[in-house]
Amino acid sequence: MSAAPERLGDLARVVRSKNAGALLFTLDVMFADEATYLRVRDSGALDASRIATLYGVSDNAVDVIPYDVAWAIKVTIPRPVPSGDPADSDVYGAQQHAPLLDIEIP
Amino acid sequence: MVSSPPLRLLAASGMLGYGFTEAAFENVLAGGIDVIGCDGGSMDPGPYYLGSGTPFVSRRAMKRDLALLLEAGVRGGIPVIIGSAGGGGGAPHVAYTRAMVDEIAAERGLAFDMAVIHSEQEQGRLRAAVRDGRVRPLGPIGELEEATIAGTTRVVAMMGVEPLQAALAGGAQVVVAGRCSDAAIYAAAPIARGYDPGLAWHLGKIIECAGQVVEPRTGQDCVVGTLAADHFLVEPGHPDKRCTRMRIAAHTLYENPSPYLLTEPGGTLDTRACTYEQVDPRRVRVSGSVFTPAPEYTVKLEGVSALGFRTVFVAGVRDPDLVAGIDDFVAACRERVAGEARALGVDPQSYTLTVRVYGRDAVMGAREPVREPLGHEIGIVADVIAPDEDTSRAIMAKARYALLHTDFPHRKCISGNLAIPFSPSDLPAGQAYRFSVWHVMALDDPLEPFPIEMVRVGR
Numbered sequence: 019m020s021a022a023p024e025r026l027g028d029l030a031r032v033v034r035s036k037n038a039g040a041l042l043f044t045l046d047v048m049f050a051d052e053a054t055y056l057r058v059r060d061s062g063a064l065d066a067s068r069i070a071t072l073y074g075v076s077d078n079a080v081d082v083i084p085y086d087v088a089w090a091i092k093v094t095i096p097r098p099v100p101s102g103d104p105a106d107s108d109v110y111g112a113q114q115h116a117p118l119l120d121i122e123i124p
Numbered sequence: 125m126v127s128s129p130p131l132r133l134l135a136a137s138g139m140l141g142y143g144f145t146e147a148a149f150e151n152v153l154a155g156g157i158d159v160i161g162c163d164g165g166s167m168d169p170g171p172y173y174l175g176s177g178t179p180f181v182s183r184r185a186m187k188r189d190l191a192l193l194l195e196a197g198v199r200g201g202i203p204v205i206i207g208s209a210g211g212g213g214g215a216p217h218v219a220y221t222r223a224m225v226d227e228i229a230a231e232r233g234l235a236f237d238m239a240v241i242h243s244e245q246e247q248g249r250l251r252a253a254v255r256d257g258r259v260r261p262l263g264p265i266g267e268l269e270e271a272t273i274a275g276t277t278r279v280v281a282m283m284g285v286e287p288l289q290a291a292l293a294g295g296a297q298v299v300v301a302g303r304c305s306d307a308a309i310y311a312a313a314p315i316a317r318g319y320d321p322g323l324a325w326h327l328g329k330i331i332e333c334a335g336q337v338v339e340p341r342t343g344q345d346c347v348v349g350t351l352a353a354d355h356f357l358v359e360p361g362h363p364d365k366r367c368t369r370m371r372i373a374a375h376t377l378y379e380n381p382s383p384y385l386l387t388e389p390g391g392t393l394d395t396r397a398c399t400y401e402q403v404d405p406r407r408v409r410v411s412g413s414v415f416t417p418a419p420e421y422t423v424k425l426e427g428v429s430a431l432g433f434r435t436v437f438v439a440g441v442r443d444p445d446l447v448a449g450i451d452d453f454v455a456a457c458r459e460r461v462a463g464e465a466r467a468l469g470v471d472p473q474s475y476t477l478t479v480r481v482y483g484r485d486a487v488m489g490a491r492e493p494v495r496e497p498l499g500h501e502i503g504i505v506a507d508v509i510a511p512d513e514d515t516s517r518a519i520m521a522k523a524r525y526a527l528l529h530t531d532f533p534h535r536k537c538i539s540g541n542l543a544i545p546f547s548p549s550d551l552p553a554g555q556a557y558r559f560s561v562w563h564v565m566a567l568d569d570p571l572e573p574f575p576i577e578m579v580r581v582g583r
Contacts, residue, residue, distance in 0.1 A: 036378070036379050037168060037379065038379055038380055038381045039167070039262065039263060039381075039562065040167060040171075040426075040559045040562050041262075041263040041264050041265055041562055042263055042264075042381060044377075044379065044380065044381055046374075046377045046378075048374060048377075072493065073491050074490065074491050079264075081381065081382070083382055083383065083384070085374075085377060085383045085384070087373045087398070087400060088370055088373040088374035088377065088383070089370070090374055090377055090383075092377055092381075092382070092383060094381045094382075096263075096264045098489060098490065098491065100265070100558065100559045100562070101167075101168075101170050101171070101559065102170030102171040102172065102557070102558060102559065103558050103559070104431065104476045104478055104507075104509055104556070104558070105478060105489075107480055107486055107487060107489065108487060108488075109168075109169065109170040110168050110169075113487050113488075114487075114488065114491075116488075117488075117491075117493050
């Protein structure tokens, strides 16, 4: 199963973000088939430290949860500020997923 | 374990006022239904709606949905449960929904017993809970301080199944509940009748967003959960729509930090051993859900504090030199506004001026990884939050003038730096709030913070 590197955005069926409460963003990456899901899950490309670097948060603030039954990987990170705070610019948290699209999957 | 016949629960819409098709609703009623439920709220739209006591759906849309549910429920003797009434579930939201129920009952000649369950929390109760060590943060936020409580505009607690069960046991035909776990709307009646709590909570969690688990996704619509002793089925209300195994399995991802362990008042829903099966093209069977009671019963607290009055200003920039130098320009304007504020006798510490530059990093801020030269035009959205409307408007007027006329290197557009799309340019946005309470509170009695009022409607 060795393939040329591909962008996560080209491999995933869904890449989305949303609030999980007022203090967290949760990002879901979902795949159309099991083989692609397993390739990404097992590649290590979505490990907590990679996500932490990408979003500028600390490693231990990131949760990455593979969800085999739905061929999905969930990533949860803290918000920079609570939803709707004066410095917030994404009250629903629906546009925080884009950096994931460019992750290269080996 | 019970030997009762399967219990059929309807989630009419993901949100009261987001709508559902009458074709789906009639199809569900024709098939028989035991409970009609609908979630009425969310904190997703941010702190404003809880603070202001207003709904975030239109009155017209909410009344359309509610009238259909009440008519069918009351005429059919089917309990109707509305959770998180009015959006935030605070006292004004509950009162708004209650008044709408009265209005619909009068218009349609309906008479019934209604339970109104309150969830807004008095500051005294919260202070006592803090002193007793019963309150702790829910996520990355500080401990709840008594000074924070004193500054809150409104705090609600999120009820579990117990207040809803008490309302139904008291003979309520219609339950208008304040802030309420979405899943509890659907888990309450089954658990009271002895059905497995793991399956009941999981069913509630799956159907509470209603049309979100249905294909094709052509807007909100009814979803039915059918609960048996050892499994539940999920199906769309509409005869031409379907539920797929993947969509049902994926739904516990939605807006939750984990798809496996979902915290509810009084315990945790554990889906790790679940199986999801497509039984026919429209229906999915779920089994294996487990509910683990927590050592102590906790409810979530959500609260907001008023920040002041907000004024918003929107404009575009097309000048290439200004686009290239926008950061220094905004910093210079900010300085200039602070000076102008002092001249008006306003302490610059007393307001916030936020300038978002769309086209650069307005969406992600410091987390934006793309740092490339900007495009040919950018958008500026500025807002001022100040203690009162007069000050807010005054500071925004100064900020508008500064952005429009402040000099920058190589400036040639000396008659104005901005394309302002609207007149008036400065838009009052009302009171601004922030979430200041996002905690959990431990209870001895799950009913205690949720007083239930039984009222007779329409007679």
